[in-house]
Amino acid sequence: METASESFNPWTVVNVVFHHLAAQGLHPTLGGADPGAPAAELLRALGIEPAAEGDRQVGENQKRHLAEIRAAVFGDDDSM
Numbered sequence: 001m002e003t004a005s006e007s008f009n010p011w012t013v014v015n016v017v018f019h020h021l022a023a024q025g026l027h028p029t030l031g032g033a034d035p036g037a038p039a040a041e042l043l044r045a046l047g048i049e050p051a052a053e054g055d056r057q058v059g060e061n062q063k064r065h066l067a068e069i070r071a072a073v074f075g076d077d078d079s080m
Contacts, residue, residue: 007051010039
């Protein structure tokens with residue numbers, strides 16, 4: 001069985017990690033280094049392809065929703 005590849009925005013990982021650290025009473029700060037690159041490497045290590053557009057599933061849901069709106073407004077059924 002072939003599985004679809006997953007993609008995720010590395011900045012989401014940075015956000016999750018910062019919130020987790022803050023919840024533990026730590027106060028992370030962004031310095032001169034860009035945390036996006038290490039976050040992207042972490043995603044790759046987990047088998048997830050980093051993508052600037054973010055989570056593939058979110059993008060697909062947005063495309064499907066826009067197609068539904070187009071169909072409702074223009075009566076275009078072949079876009080769904």
